[in-house]
Amino acid sequence: MPESDPAPPLAVDIDGTLTNRNRAVDPRVFDALREWPAPVVVATGKAAPYPVALCEFVGIPVRVIAENGGVVCFDTEECEEFVVVGDRAGAERVAERYREAGHDLGWGDLDLTNRWRETELAVSRESPLEPLRELAADEGLRVFDTGYAYHVTSPDVDKGEGLKTAADRLGRAPGDFVAIGDSENDAATFRVAGESYAVANADETAKREADYVMESGYAEGFLEALEAVGPK
Missing domain, CATH: 3.90.1070 (Hypothetical Protein Ta0175; Chain: A, domain 2)
Known part of the structure; x- marks a missing residue:
């Protein structure tokens, strides 16, 4: 990330990463996301209305990768765009x-x-x-x-390609980002991000591709990753 940035931009999964084992979003992540001093991109396999709503209710700009990279949605001052790729x-x-x-x-x-x-x-x-x-x-x-x-x-659609599109809209390189996730679909994000963290409940594909694997699972692991990469 640029030396002037207090923290890196994030690409963050939802299910299994911001949630607990019952798939409910852990309320502790709301403040963590809202207070992060760099752009946050929510990257999920869910359809776009779900991460868009999460951004709205958390109170962060809508920067979304949905459908495993098939949709990139920005509704911010720097970009208003809805990109769709796939079959x-x-x-x-x-x-x-x-x-x-x-x-x-x-x-x-x-x-x-x-x-x-x-x-x-x-x-x-x-x-x-x-x-x-x-x-x-x-x-x-x-x-x-x-x-x-x-x-x-489609075989050419994944979260990594979605992150490239999202990074471009932010005037960033994918390598500026820290990616945090738990699943096979996050592995593509891990491969293009500058640094990647798998929470402890992650599947083997995600753990293999991640630079670091957290000791804690689910949202606890996400918060642990933020501690590792956040402002010192």
Whole structure:
């Protein structure tokens, strides 16, 4: 980061990183995010309305990477933009064929998990994986497991590419950022960020790619990482 910066900008996951083991956001992270003296980008596999709402309620500028890099949303003084990349039509074909094969996406009739998605498909981890992989491959798409859902997405879309876009909007380099996360989908962010921290509950892919693995898990591990990189 530039020598004049008091702290590095952050790229921060939500589920498993800002939450507790019951997937509720730990209230301690609100002040930590709001008081961080550099830009915070919230990077998640969730559809954009979720991280946008988190930014609004925390009281930080809307700087969001959603859908594992498929959406980058900025609503700030320096940038107002909604960038969408990916093959939503292909993902919808996978969903249709998956249902025709007798499988269920696993979210019920209302399916709030996919309702606002722009680029990909999320399937419950309780649903069969192998037929999903086969159908995705037929469409030239890939499936990866975030630990919370199976995501069907374009092979050139990931959080690392999303961070490159977000960094550009901030006039920064991806290497200026510290990334904090817990899952396979965070590994791409870890590879392009200047420094990366996996919380203790992270999966093996995230731990392998991270520069540091915290002693604590979930939001406690996130706060531990902030202590390590924050203003001294």
